Amino acid sequence: QEAGNSVAATEHMRVALALGGNDPTVVDAAGRLARLQGNEALATERIAKAHSLLREPNSSGIYYGRAYLRYYLASDLVPQLARADLTAALRDDLALLRDQLLARGQLEEALRVQATLDSQARSLEDDPGG
Numbered sequence: 467q468e469a470g471n472s473v474a475a476t477e478h479m480r481v482a483l484a485l486g487g488n489d490p491t492v493v494d495a496a497g498r499l500a501r502l503q504g505n506e507a508l509a510t511e512r513i514a515k516a517h518s519l520l521r522e523p524n525s526s527g528i529y530y531g532r533a534y535l536r537y538y539l540a541s542d543l544v545p546q547l548a549r550a551d552l553t554a555a556l557r558d559d560l561a562l563l564r565d566q567l568l569a570r571g572q573l574e575e576a577l578r579v580q581a582t583l584d585s586q587a588r589s590l591e592d593d594p595g596g
Contacts, residue, residue: 472503475499476499476503479495479496479499482495482496483496488519489519490516490517490519490520490556491516491553491556493512493513493515493516493519494512494513494516494553494555494556494559496512497509497510497511497512497513497515497516497559498555498559500512510563510566513559513560513562513563514563514575516556516559516560517560517563517578517579517582520552520556520582521578521582552582552586557583557586560579560582560583561583563579564576564579564580564583567579
């Protein structure tokens with residue numbers, strides 16, 4: 467039963483990636499599935515791609531369109547208006563990615579991931595209603 471679910475999940479994820487491969491939440495979910503299936507290297511690769519997509523306004527437009535029913539939040543255009551745009555799961559995955567990058571000695575990329583996490587934490591603190 468479990469093996470059948472894994473095969474089905476992999477097939478569904480393949481379709482999701484084909485349809486929404488530039489959506490950070492889809493790519494992150496693919497990373498979580500890879501981790502559940504024991505493929506840590508693929509999980510890390512996909513979570514890193516999700517982080518990259520979050521940082522690319524042209525790639526993350528689909529994500530914003532689906533999540534917020536509009537494209538390009540004000541924080542994309544005016545950094546001072548930054549808000550919390552990460553889901554809790556993606557925030558956790560990015561923290562794990564940061565730790566893995568540090569363990570491999572990839573300090574520059576780890577600092578980029580940490581900057582994303584820091585900006586989200588600040589925006590949560592700055593926005594009492596968020």
